Amino acid sequence: MDVIDVIVTKRDGGELSTAQIDWVIENYTSGAVADEQMSALNMAILLNGMDRREISDWTKAMIRSGERMDWSALDRPTTDKHSTGGVGDKITLPLSPAVAACGGAVPQLSGRGLGHTGGTLDKLESIPGWRARLSNAEMLAVLREAGSVICAAGEGLAPADRKLYALRDVTGTVESIPLIASSIMSKKIAEGTSALVLDVKTGSGAFMKTPERARELARTMVELGHDAGVDTVALLTAMDRPLGRTAGNALEVAESLEVLAGGGPADIVELTVALGREMLAAAGIYGKDPADALRDGTAMDHWRRMIIAQGGDPDAPLPVARETHTVTAPASGVLTRLDALAVGVAAWRLGAGRARKEDPVSAGAGITWHAVPGDRVEAGRPLFTLHADEPVRFERALQALEDACEIVPDGVPRLLPLIIERIVP
Template sequence: MTAEPFDTVDLIRTKRDGGVLAEAEIDWLIDAYTRGAIAEEQMSALAMAIFFRGLDGTELARWTQAMINTGERLDFSGLSRPTADKHSTGGVGDKITLPLAPLVAACGVAVPQLSGRGLGHTGGTLDKLESIPGWQAKLSNEAMLRQLEDVGAVICAAGAGLAPADAKLYALRDVTGTVESIPLIASSIMSKKIAEGTGALVLDVKVGSGAFMKQPEDARALARTMVELGGAAGVRTVALVTDMSTPLGLTAGNALEVAESVEVLAGGGPADVVELTLALAREMLAAAGRDDQDPADALASGRAMDVWRSMISAQGGDPDAALPTARETEVITAPADGILATLDAYAVGIAAWRLGAGRARKEDPVQAAAGVQLHAKPGDRVTTGQPLITLHTDTPERFGRAREALDGGWSIADASVPERTVIIDRLA
């Protein structure tokens, strides 16, 4: 048995005491942990040391590269068009990927969107698309490349070969209280996105009650860190910091969000969803060198809808099939006249999760039709008895706990409320 070149305990002590890990130490550490040569309790201790001490810019760039090096890198250089991708840090009602990918593809830029599943109160893009009859999340690399060339957009599950170190480290962070570390969040996201091989990347960093980052300064710090990592790896990277204090759009769930996304592609849909979709599309096109295209034209002309239909069909889905509907619904009405002043994204996300739209553990199933439908947004005038929220589920025994989640999650006021700004900041 070959001796390891470094002692894990020495590296833990270095970081615990505020020291800097050398590049060779980081390379060995990530590789050794991935192949099982470092014990889970030792990596837990190191993760906690990083949680408190951080990683400097040089350490973080090397840490991210070492994670990439544990797996494969995709190569899209053979495609006939440039590539751009978008990553959101997750929120409630965040169905933006669904209309965005076909919209950008309709403007001449290929979109290789490797997406994930929901956990807790935040929804997962793959769960949403799986509510479309026949649609398949898993594609081989060859099938993905073929679809990118033929259709221009693909939304699918990331293969196990991309940054396998991240999957292992993410699971460890989840059970050791070290998730909320900006260096570890940034390296987790960017290792997968850089390994994915896209030429340009636009980040949607959410902030607010329904987001991972609650404070604008933390969201900006995360955005800035990821932009720097992308640039260091040769990926043109831009970040928008966007509001997640209120849910995006009027739905939170799976099939409910697909239906709303199709409304956007048809030229309608909620104003905040359209605004953010177009803003991210313009950033992606500019980063890919195609800012001569106006994505609003592709929406209005129906070109984006054509790409959506082709994209769904290419992965076995039927774009004309009826989406699942919940067997049971329950309506929450306004108790008084006035202006809807607040509608808390976290409360809505928890309600949707409790109705069956999300999962507590990765292996849990989800209900395709479960979720929350909103009939008003903050700033809207409401009257006594008017429907405010409709709860959807196949299992009505869930209604009670969903209503509990919404208690205190919205309020009605006499006076008007400040207009919501969806896009808070831009970092490049």
């Protein structure tokens, strides 16, 4: 088989055969197909798309490029959640132990933040001693001890995707829905979970800015899960405003602990419970409700066991930024808009995020907002608190926030519903 024939087939709008897809993924992973050739194929896919069979074959080929994890030794069904990312999205932190407290096993392979979106591993690494990198045997041991594990994906999981992801990032092909969907689902299916719930976000702070694009991505991923024998559903959720009241690593851990203690922001609790119920139903687990696990302390018990099992100290003080800066409300009225992207960029500039994967992050940096859309605010009262280790960072963060909010004397917010739609096979 010849890579030029594969490129030309897709360039001219044709369908790639299963054999062509298997060959090109195998040979790209091994290095026989060059980056510039795969770049051309990626661009052809971006421009001409793929049908369902092609995307399914592409995903299966990426899964076969590495190992597929096996949790059959566990005495409970596995179920997992994946979010497409946003600002203040700390849902995984209370969700995984809450589902574990209800009888599920949650093998959660998570990532790091890039740009304005936060990363679950960065948040958890603000806990002293906590380890993100575990062997498969260590993951199994943590699952048996705590019912949930949150860690980094190993090198052997879908190595084809790791190469393709880096290539897409530098060739302008990130936006292709077939390539996004296969990237996410190859890792999640290889993870070995029997059930999967997708949290696909839309709005200014999300990768998919419009509900239409987010819906297309969600449907594509649900179909891929179904084709691979993994019970998969998706919730389309809002990211036109940030979630909760904080964006930043240790700040979001502290807010998650409030939720695990039975309190916390209403939107975080609502989404945690909704996703938890979907995860349990997809795995065929019925009985205890995630809302009860948050209220009665059992979710917190599982959290503590998970953190300890991964080397962390759940009682240690969380890092705090050295400097803070308060932004006050310029007028009195109703906060009708709080832009998720602006808040995320501000948190990034304060040191909570990174521009490149190898950049360090500040555990204590980030932003707290003291009002959410629909709240009344008073002129001169705190609206934001900025947290940073170097005060020089405040100026650029303030620039990002210049048009982040709108205050109207008697305004009414125009927001997407928190949970927009449920998508099933």
